[in-house]
Amino acid sequence: MMESYPKITVVTPCYNHGRFIEQTITSILDQNYPNLEYIVMDGGSTDNSVQVIEKYQKHLAYWISEKDRGQSHAINKGFHHSTGEVMTWLNSDDCVEPGSLHLIADHVRRYPKIGAFVGHGRIVDTTGREIYFRKAGELTFERFCQWLDGGDFLQPSCFFRRSAWELVGPLDEHTHIAFDVDYWLRMAKCGVQFQAVEALLSTSLSHGTAKTTAFRHHMVIDTAVVVIRAGGEKYVRKRLDEMATQFSYYEANYNMIINHPVVKAVLPLVRLFIKPAARWKDVTPWW
Template identity: 40%
Template sequence: MNLPDLQSYRSNFISKGVELPLPVIAGTDNGLLKQLPSPPSGKTGWPWNEQVEPAVYDHKINWPKLTIVTPSYNQADFLEQTIRTVLLQNYPNLEYIIIDGGSNDQSKQIIEKYASWLSYYQSEKDNGQSHAINMGFSLSSGRYHAWINSDDYYLKGVFHKVISKFMSAKVDFIYGYGNDYNVLSGKTTTTRILPFIDYFIKIPGLVQPSTFWSAAIHEPIWEELHCSLDFELWLRLVKGHSRVLIKEPLSVANVHDQAKTHSPKMKAQWEADHQKIWAADAHGTVHEWKKIVFLNRIRIKLYSLFTKK
């Protein structure tokens, strides 16, 4: 496993004239809703003509800096929604970075429309999603981290909920449920996550856009992976660290034909990632895999029994 040196990425940005730390997005007592560009015609509700009221953030609290990175490539149909759900949280200490891989749809124009409210953005060819995320976090100065893909979005009030939990629970990692929205059928389904111990971390399940973590435990993404990059990251980043589950949806993933998670075309790439992750020079063979799966089934059954209302 060959992980990149994020300091080298950071140095490259500095050599290009990027000044660090990046500017924090300035909020106002009335929020950003009336400052941001008008939403597209016909778009209403969150995050189009609604915002998190800034008053929810107690002025007596020194809210820690939160860094959000969005890797972007040719998702213009969803990107504006993603951006607005970050900005309209009205979080008072936000660092928002968008790394676009040189999109050839309308993504760049959308990003530039919101440029005044971004800490940093670029739109130029890169080496894919993992590379873009790593470049984004190499610029980070936030105490807490998360990334949101350009076809996913946060639910209303999530930043206040998550950072409040970080401050009260004193943990390294927070995760929550997630919604899937099928853009063709209009149906929404919810993925509910169970609390877990390290023994079960090899069972895929975390909802990537519903995860947040401390910068103190941050690690780079393995850039050779194309689909399972988040799962492999959790194997390294989460193990051994304190965590807490928020038992409600924190994000929405738009389900569409081009989404890697749902595209049949990506089946071979998922398998290639699987081979890399469990190779001898990476995480190695899981010899007790059947035992882990068996015990996980028991865990699920017991949890459902003891949590029935």
């Protein structure tokens, strides 16, 4: 019976990911989960993304292609249209592993007091070679504050109850990279209980246009910002000190490295953070 399967909402935000989104979509549809609500929010793509989405539109609960204010805004819009008891988002270059939705549904039924479930995840390169595997470890607020030092998990492997989303509210649309970390911290601070699922639930793709690859330095800073905002400054201070020292080296060797593409991408942040580590403790963060 359908009521024995909790409705699972999956929202996929997309922008110019026509090369990848079909694999993402089929990874969800091939779950053959009987109570699925799949929503795709395209941000006005100019490649073939819309054509791919249209190919599968009869299987979608809702989809639209229109300009948005970024990834977190697109996800929030998708959740606004959702009705599922269980919720997650799956980026348009990620995939869920076979059987994941059924496994999550089983955990949702068995553990009614748990608000969020986190499984293992992995990252592969464009050849399919595994380059990172992350098990679901300790899932507490304190551990999430140590996100930059091994307290992390992979977002596509996390599913949460609608009750948790209603308690915490929408994603922060002003945080463009670490908005997932911000959300887990907010959930934990609100008392949402997390539980590990001892199974591989998702695979993420690392490629040249992946946001977290192109802006990994920005990602570290963005994560530090949300941890500090949550009250976990002591957990990221050492990492910020180390970055300040590195950026001082970059400044001293400016002419040699200025044309490196990574440096160009984060140069405005580099200039903000160029301070000797010894002086860093006396600086008031701009955020």
